[in-house]
Amino acid sequence: MKITKEEVVHVADLARLDLDEESIDKFAGQIGNILEYVDMLNRVDTEGVSPTSHAIFLTNVFREDRIKEHLDRSKALANAPEKEDGNFVVPKVIG
Amino acid sequence: MNLYALTIHEAHNLLKNREISSQELTKSVLDRVESVEPRVGAYITVAAETAMAQAEKADKAIAAGNITPLTGIPLAIKDLICTEGLRTTCASKILENFVPPYDAFVIKKLKKAGAVIVGKVNMDEFAMGSSTEYSGIKPTHNPWDLAYIPGGSSGGSAAAVAADMCLGALGSDTGGSIRQPASHSGVVGMKPTYGRVSRFGLVAFASSLDQIGPMTKDVTDCAVLLKAISGHDAGDSTSVPRDVPDYTTFLEEGLKGIKVGIPKEYDSLAGLDVEVAEAVKNAVKTIEGLGAECVEVSLPHTEYAVAAYYVIAPSEASSNLARYDGVKYGLRDKGKNDLIEMYRSTRSTGFGPEVKRRIIIGTYCLSSGYYDAYYRKASQVRTLIIEDFKRAFETCDVLLSPVAPTPAFKTGERTEDPLKMYLSDIFTLSANLAGIPGMSVPCGFSSQGLPIGLQIVGEHFNEGKMIKVAYNFEQATDFHKKKPVL
Numbered sequence: 001m002k003i004t005k006e007e008v009v010h011v012a013d014l015a016r017l018d019l020d021e022e023s024i025d026k027f028a029g030q031i032g033n034i035l036e037y038v039d040m041l042n043r044v045d046t047e048g049v050s051p052t053s054h055a056i057f058l059t060n061v062f063r064e065d066r067i068k069e070h071l072d073r074s075k076a077l078a079n080a081p082e083k084e085d086g087n088f089v090v091p092k093v094i095g
Numbered sequence: 096m097n098l099y100a101l102t103i104h105e106a107h108n109l110l111k112n113r114e115i116s117s118q119e120l121t122k123s124v125l126d127r128v129e130s131v132e133p134r135v136g137a138y139i140t141v142a143a144e145t146a147m148a149q150a151e152k153a154d155k156a157i158a159a160g161n162i163t164p165l166t167g168i169p170l171a172i173k174d175l176i177c178t179e180g181l182r183t184t185c186a187s188k189i190l191e192n193f194v195p196p197y198d199a200f201v202i203k204k205l206k207k208a209g210a211v212i213v214g215k216v217n218m219d220e221f222a223m224g225s226s227t228e229y230s231g232i233k234p235t236h237n238p239w240d241l242a243y244i245p246g247g248s249s250g251g252s253a254a255a256v257a258a259d260m261c262l263g264a265l266g267s268d269t270g271g272s273i274r275q276p277a278s279h280s281g282v283v284g285m286k287p288t289y290g291r292v293s294r295f296g297l298v299a300f301a302s303s304l305d306q307i308g309p310m311t312k313d314v315t316d317c318a319v320l321l322k323a324i325s326g327h328d329a330g331d332s333t334s335v336p337r338d339v340p341d342y343t344t345f346l347e348e349g350l351k352g353i354k355v356g357i358p359k360e361y362d363s364l365a366g367l368d369v370e371v372a373e374a375v376k377n378a379v380k381t382i383e384g385l386g387a388e389c390v391e392v393s394l395p396h397t398e399y400a401v402a403a404y405y406v407i408a409p410s411e412a413s414s415n416l417a418r419y420d421g422v423k424y425g426l427r428d429k430g431k432n433d434l435i436e437m438y439r440s441t442r443s444t445g446f447g448p449e450v451k452r453r454i455i456i457g458t459y460c461l462s463s464g465y466y467d468a469y470y471r472k473a474s475q476v477r478t479l480i481i482e483d484f485k486r487a488f489e490t491c492d493v494l495l496s497p498v499a500p501t502p503a504f505k506t507g508e509r510t511e512d513p514l515k516m517y518l519s520d521i522f523t524l525s526a527n528l529a530g531i532p533g534m535s536v537p538c539g540f541s542s543q544g545l546p547i548g549l550q551i552v553g554e555h556f557n558e559g560k561m562i563k564v565a566y567n568f569e570q571a572t573d574f575h576k577k578k579p580v581l
Contacts, residue, residue, distance in 0.1 A: 008455065015413060015458040016420075016435070017451055018443040031456055033514050038402045041472050044479065051474030052481060054303055054333070055530025056290045056555070061332040075196040081427030088422055091434045 002032040002039075098123035099259045100578070103168050103316040106262055110157055110167050117157070117167025120262075121150035121211050124169040128213065128260045131581050136235045137245075137255040139174045140182050141214040149211040156209055164319045166209030171261035173252050174215040175222060176307065177296040178202050181212070185298050186230040187220045189419050189426045189445025199296020200331065201265060201307055201324045208323050213261050217251030220447045221416065222272055222300045224248050225516050228506065229449040236506070237280060238579040239545055243503040246276030252310045253280035257579055263311040263320050267297060268533075269304045270404055271498070271523025277310055277535040278498035278548025281577070283317045283565070284310040288555050289530035290335035293328030301411035302333075304404075304527040313575050314536065314566040318342035321558060337556060345559040346566045350385045353564060356392035356491030364397070364521060368501040374539030374547040375497045378568060382495070385567050392487040392494065396479045397525065403480065404524040405517055406460050406473035412450075413457025419445060452513060481529045484554075492560050494552040496522050498535045502545040522550055532558050536565045537574035546574075 005028045012019050012027075019027065073086050082089040098106070098120045109115045125143050132138055146169065153167030172178060175185045177195035179202075184190045198206065205212070219229040227235040227250025235250045237243040238258040245254040249266030253276035256264050266273040268286035277284025285308045292307045299305060309320035322343070327336040357379065361367075383389050421427035421441030428440035446454070460469035487494060499519055509516045526533035531554060538549035549568070553561040569575050 003459070007459070011455050011459045011462065012451075014462065015417075015454045016438040016442050017446070017454065018439050019451070023448070023451070027452060027455060030452065030513050031459070034405060034456060034517070035459075037514055038406055038469065038473075041399060041402050041406070041469075041476055044396070044399055044472075044476050046472060046475035046479070049475040049478050051471055052477045053474060055477075055481065055528065056288075056333065056335060058290070058333065058335065063329060071196055078196055079193055079424035081421055081425070090422055091432050091437050093434050 002035040003028055099127040101262060102312045103164070103262050103319055106168055107164050111162055117150040117153040117211060118147065120167065121146050121169045124213055124261060131258050131260060134236065134241055134581065135238055135254050135258050135260065136233050137216050137251045137258065137260055138214050139184055139186065139217050139232050139251070142181055142212060145181070146211050146213050153209045153211060163208040165205065165323050167211060168262050169211045169213045170205065171213050171216045171252060171255040171264040172202070173218055173249050173264070173266050175218060175267060175298040176202060176265060177298070178212065178215065181215065183215060183298070184232060185221050186218045186232050187445065187447065187450070188231045191426065193424055197296065200293035200328045202296065204324055216255050216264060219248035219250070220450050221298070222248040222267055222269055223412070223449050223453055225271070225275055225519055226509065227251060228510055229447060231447045234506065237503050238581055239281060240543070242505055243545060244279070244506055246279030246503060248272040249310065250276045253277055253282055253284065256280070256282045256310050256312060258581055263309060263316050265307055265324070266310045267305055267307050268527065269300050270408060270527050271520045273308045273310060274523050274533055274535040274548070274550060275499050275520070279503035279546065281537045281546030281574070282310055282312060283314055283534065283536055284308065285317055285321060285534035285558065286526060286532060287321060287325065287558055288532045290333050291532070291556065291558070292324050293331040293334045295328055295330035299415040301408040302415060303411060304408060314562060314569045315343065315346060317534070318346060318562050340559055342559055342562050345563040348563050350382065350387040350564065350567050353387040353560070354390055354491040355379070355382060355387050355564065356390055356487055356494045358394045358397065358487070358494060358496060359391050360394055360397040361496050361522070364500070366500045366518065367497065370541045371497050371501060371547050375495070375549055378538040378549045379495055381571055382564060382568055385571060387564070390491050392491055394483040394487055394525070396476065396483050399476050400480055400525045400528060401518055401521055403473040403476040404520070404528060405456070406469045407477065407528070409453040409457035410460050410470050411457070413454045413461065416450070416454055449513070477528045480525055484529045484531060488554045492553070493564055496550045496552070498522055498548040498550040502541040502547055526552050531555055532561060534561050534565060536569060539574060
């Protein structure tokens with residue numbers, strides 16, 4: 001097995017996802033197959049090859065630091081699941 | 096005459112000559128949507144009222160002598176492109192009630208051009224999928240045979256165009272999500288060069304690969320819609336400041352002097368359907384007969400593209416989708432008092448299985464100890480794939496290949512085997528890794544009557560050449576004239 005059930009649970013935890021038993025089983029198998037397939041990359045000699053993170057040659061895209069129009073507060077908050085006095089409301093963070 | 100069956104350029108001529116109004120045209124499309132939507136399932140949201148208001152405005156503009164090629168033209172928009180005041184779900188439970196407070200750059204351009212937005216169309220959740228079966232809202236059916244998938248992830252856009260439920264549509268393509276559904280549904284679809292079209296307001300899946308593009312009934316419409324959405328946008332730092340040519344001028348040029356490259360590695364790829372291979376071979380012959388010269392080229396790293404892609408795309412997705420935390424917009428799963436628990440239950444309830452699978456793959460590939468083995472390695476292979484294309488384009492103008500190894504498959508056939516689903520992206524995803532443009536043009540039908548597409552791939556910013564090849568091929572064949580019976 002390329003990825004164990006424990007690893008699936010650990011990685012899901014890092015990504016803030018809860019999985020039920022059935023999904024853990026299924027994902028371990030499916031993701032294991034995918035990772036095994038991906039292992040073929042090790043057959044490629046990449047010694048000295050620089051990695052690409054962006055396919056178009058653009059560097060240092062600057063703009064002037066100027067105040068522009070922006071979303072007003074009510075629009076920015078319009079989709080908030082919970083809001084109060086112009087702020088987003090979240091569950092208590094510090095006990 | 097059924098107005099809904101018109102192409103964009105045909106409708107434009109009738110509008111310009113005042114033979115029809117945009118309100119008549121839009122009403123015809125809305126009636127068509129009402130009659131076939133229960134069978135096709137292309138739309139998530141139909142914006143009938145605002146569409147009619149936009150049509151009325153377009154008619155006034157036309158009466159005042161202000162007409163662009165898109166004034167009064169009813170279009171469908173993939174539901175991951177933000178539309179101000181119009182729900183944008185990404186076909187996900189987590190954004191089911193999200194109403195964007197702003198328009199995407201491309202929507203601003205379309206509105207400015209006077210286009211009518213009929214509604215928002217279905218897709219695989221967050222564009223992750225090749226069949227639209229991973230939509231968290233509903234499935235979409237292939238208009239050519241309702242038992243089959245329309246392709247994905249822009250399956251709603253493709254089905255809506257094929258079934259005349261709009262005159263044209265926008266899709267997005269991260270690994271083939273415009274070209275593959277265009278091929279499966281028998282329409283024209285183009286993924287432009289990365290940076291040609293602004294991604295501002297496009298909900299991000301994999302930011303270094305995503306690109307918005309047109310899906311249309313013919314190549315002329317593709318040229319018209321591409322021109323309308325292209326151009327630099329300061330709101331997207333990856334948007335390229337470069338002039339936009341009038342792509343319709345390429346429709347007038349012949350194929351003399353054009354060299355088309357046939358990648359030799361594509362022949363030996365496992366799983367290539369005989370009928371697809373035959374249709375593409377015939378298409379190449381037709382293009383040769385029109386004056387183009389065929390040359391064999393080599394893309395030696397082809398077999399590694401799927402592997403590189405399925406490390407890079409999920410890695411970027413896992414990072415992009417971290418924003419869905421139940422705080423600023425979208426779903427919040429109630430009843431939990433602790434912040435972390437709220438994140439967990441919101442994300443676990445809101446995301447579907449394919450999205451979770453990709454987030455987990457991406458998080459795994461980026462996690463400490465695995466980053467070099469997976470993400471860095473895949474990014475190096477990406478460099479080699481880009482160099483393959485560079486070398487190939489030294490001896491040819493465009494590349495020809497199938498879009499997908501098989502015609503559309505049956506609903507439910509591949510959902511339990513994600514790897515098999517991923518492997519069907521082999522012909523399309525290299526273009527995303529290299530940032531080069533690719534398009535699909537109808538080139539045949541299987542013995543079951545399902546459409547087959549020809550892929551034309553070009554160098555960076557060479558969409559014009561692709562349009563030229565596609566148009567000459569289209570005009571020499573009848574495939575684009577056939578319509579599904581619904």
